[in-house]
Amino acid sequence: MSEGRPEATFSFVEGPTSDLTVEARGPTPAAVFAAATDALLAATIASPERLGTSVRRRVAFEEPTLELLLLRWLDEWIYLRDAEQLLMRAASVAVTRAAAQGGAAGEGAEAGWRLEAELAGEPIDAAHELLTDVKAPTAHGLRVAETAGGWEARVTLDV
Amino acid sequence: MVAIPAPASLVPVRPGVFELPKDVRPGMRVPVRVYGTEELVAAMDDQVFIQAANVATLPGIVDASLVMPDAHWGYGFPIGGVAAMDPDTGVISPGGIGFDINCGMRLVRTDLVWSELEPHLERLVEALAARVPAGTGRRGFVRVDEDGFREVLRDGAVWAVRAGYGEPADLAYTESHGRYPNADPDAVSERAIERGRHQIGTLGSGNHYLEIQVVRDAGVHDARLARAFGLDRPEQVVVMFHCGSRGFGHQVASDYLRQFLKLMPTRWGLPVLERDLACAPFRSDEGQAYFRAMSCAANMSLANRQVILHRIREVFSDVFGRSAEELGIRTVYDVAHNNARLERLPAPGGGERILLVHRKGATRSLPPGHPELPDAYRETGQPVIIGGSMETGSYLLAGMSTGAESFYSTAHGSGRTMSRTQARKRVHGRHLARRMAERGIVVRAASWAGLAEEAGFAYKSVEAVAEATEVAGLSRRVAHLVPVGNVKG
Numbered sequence: 001m002s003e004g005r006p007e008a009t010f011s012f013v014e015g016p017t018s019d020l021t022v023e024a025r026g027p028t029p030a031a032v033f034a035a036a037t038d039a040l041l042a043a044t045i046a047s048p049e050r051l052g053t054s055v056r057r058r059v060a061f062e063e064p065t066l067e068l069l070l071l072r073w074l075d076e077w078i079y080l081r082d083a084e085q086l087l088m089r090a091a092s093v094a095v096t097r098a099a100a101q102g103g104a105a106g107e108g109a110e111a112g113w114r115l116e117a118e119l120a121g122e123p124i125d126a127a128h129e130l131l132t133d134v135k136a137p138t139a140h141g142l143r144v145a146e147t148a149g150g151w152e153a154r155v156t157l158d159v
Numbered sequence: 160m161v162a163i164p165a166p167a168s169l170v171p172v173r174p175g176v177f178e179l180p181k182d183v184r185p186g187m188r189v190p191v192r193v194y195g196t197e198e199l200v201a202a203m204d205d206q207v208f209i210q211a212a213n214v215a216t217l218p219g220i221v222d223a224s225l226v227m228p229d230a231h232w233g234y235g236f237p238i239g240g241v242a243a244m245d246p247d248t249g250v251i252s253p254g255g256i257g258f259d260i261n262c263g264m265r266l267v268r269t270d271l272v273w274s275e276l277e278p279h280l281e282r283l284v285e286a287l288a289a290r291v292p293a294g295t296g297r298r299g300f301v302r303v304d305e306d307g308f309r310e311v312l313r314d315g316a317v318w319a320v321r322a323g324y325g326e327p328a329d330l331a332y333t334e335s336h337g338r339y340p341n342a343d344p345d346a347v348s349e350r351a352i353e354r355g356r357h358q359i360g361t362l363g364s365g366n367h368y369l370e371i372q373v374v375r376d377a378g379v380h381d382a383r384l385a386r387a388f389g390l391d392r393p394e395q396v397v398v399m400f401h402c403g404s405r406g407f408g409h410q411v412a413s414d415y416l417r418q419f420l421k422l423m424p425t426r427w428g429l430p431v432l433e434r435d436l437a438c439a440p441f442r443s444d445e446g447q448a449y450f451r452a453m454s455c456a457a458n459m460s461l462a463n464r465q466v467i468l469h470r471i472r473e474v475f476s477d478v479f480g481r482s483a484e485e486l487g488i489r490t491v492y493d494v495a496h497n498n499a500r501l502e503r504l505p506a507p508g509g510g511e512r513i514l515l516v517h518r519k520g521a522t523r524s525l526p527p528g529h530p531e532l533p534d535a536y537r538e539t540g541q542p543v544i545i546g547g548s549m550e551t552g553s554y555l556l557a558g559m560s561t562g563a564e565s566f567y568s569t570a571h572g573s574g575r576t577m578s579r580t581q582a583r584k585r586v587h588g589r590h591l592a593r594r595m596a597e598r599g600i601v602v603r604a605a606s607w608a609g610l611a612e613e614a615g616f617a618y619k620s621v622e623a624v625a626e627a628t629e630v631a632g633l634s635r636r637v638a639h640l641v642p643v644g645n646v647k648g
Contacts, residue, residue: 044295063417
């Protein structure tokens with residue numbers, strides 16, 4: 001399966017036997033991140049294209065690497081699903097270099113990355129045909145990288 | 160990643176046990192020991208051996224990196240991986256525990272026999288599906304505020320019994336007596352609390368389920384042990400369910416995984432061999448904080464299963480018009496799969512040692528005479544539950560003295576052989592439910608897609624796995640449990 005936004009796509013590919021592995025591609029990290037949450041939505045409900053936009057949420061955070069930023073972004077989507085019972089889609093995403101971080105930030109720490117996004121969606125209700133309950137994004141084979149054709153990410157979801 | 164030719168480089172040690180020497184990849188501190196028959200081991204994905212060899216490089220690992228007979232490719236550790244660390248020199252790894260912390264199985268016996276249950280089966284499965292929420296986003300009936308939830312995290316199933324959800328006797332038949340002692344809610348994030356506090360008493364999804372089963376005469380392997388475990392009549396009805404710490408445990412694991420990934424190379428100078436093997440020295444502040452948070456998640460899972468048992472008792476009581484006590488509904492045992500515990504174990508040269516035992520998709524399996532067992536099981540060894548697919552049934556087994564070599568660990572399930580996506584391509588959930596109904600299994604699923612993912616053909620043979628644990632001396636078979644009704648999460 002490969003679907004998503006005009007400028008970015010995602011597909012579910014073979015990975016660890018019990019889990020769900022996603023590959024997302026797009027022209028920018030932001031497009032790839034948006035496609036990754038589209039994949040979460042597609043794993044969670046049938047007909048994700050029918051999702052309403054009655055609820056909006058803004059999020060912003062920084063992490064030292066793009067991979068950790070992607071984990072945090074997917075974690076945010078799952079948190080909204082469990083804690084607020086919301087199914088969301090990225091309405092806008094911006095991924096930028098962050099100001100230098102102090103302390104023990106790890107690899108690539110000096111600059112770090114910042115994500116600012118608006119999510120739009122609706123509360124879970126009986127009209128949604130629920131498919132899979134994604135538990136968490138794992139670090140297995142986690143990758144966010146620039147390629148000849150743009151950017152791509154790979155992440156395995158524990159389901 | 161280092162390629163390991165497997166299983167060609169596996170050395171047979173004795174029937175049911177193989178070893179991968181510690182020179183197959185650089186950095187291994189101990190060999191890999193694989194439990195399983197030749198057929199099961201040959202069918203394991205190469206990734207199982209690569210991952211187990213990676214685990215063998217972790218600081219403080221002792222004896223061997225273990226692979227159980229139901230192992231399959233996971234993240235970090237293989238699912239079915241066991242590693243024991245010296246707590247003073249070793250690490251604790253969220254990837255060696257999993258996201259669904261302390262996910263586990265509870266087996267419940269009843270006085271009912273199949274002929275009494277059969278006329279009520281449909282109604283019973285309907286009522287269980289209605290009273291035990293399953294699937295994505297479902298909330299439980301227990302209402303606790305944030306402080307109340309912190310009590311759940313501190314006290315686990317002990318909290319549940321105190322709140323009226325069960326009997327004190329249930330605690331005696333639960334690992335760790337229903338409560339992990341090191342839990343500290345201050346070590347968990349507000350996000351984890353907010354994510355988990357509405358989910359007490361819910362099954363979840365994936366491979367989580369609640370099943371009504373029958374012990375057929377032909378399925379009893381050891382009548383003496385079966386009687387000791389409360390399986391004491393022909394065609395007896397039992398209930399088994401599998402679930403974990405829900406969103407709370409997933410959030411604890413996610414929070415600490417990200418933290419450890421950031422700190423490993425700088426604070427502790429630990430190489431990040433594979434990101435999903437992120438770890439912290441057990442004695443570090445962060446390692447201890449994760450241990451305390453993980454213990455909170457373990458307690459959430461124990462409370463969850465205790466509350467679900469309470470609902471099961473209510474449903475059976477409603478349907479049969481008799482109290483749960485009159486129906487003889489009692490916990491046989493509650494075992495957990497995904498955790499790390501400080502355990503007192505025999506030392507190779509005599510005496511004892513305390514090790515931090517990581518089990519990811521593996522079951523503790525205490526031998527006869529172990530002091531942690533309740534009196535009723537002191538002679539028998541610990542009841543072990545190996546959950547098979549919802550089509551093929553499950554096994555009740557017992558711990559063996561020969562299991563010391565595996566840190567008293569054994570298999571936990573039949574192990575997937577096929578991805579969820581592949582399984583969904585092969586069968587539609589609706590068709591599978593019909594096929595199961597034709598074979599006398601009533602099933603209610605939160606999602607058709609989720610049902611298809613759990614089809615019997617997606618798993619190894621549970622018979623083969625249970626037998627392999629016996630051949631290797633990890634656990635002995637007591638009874639095969641045949642499904643007749645299933646609520647699929």
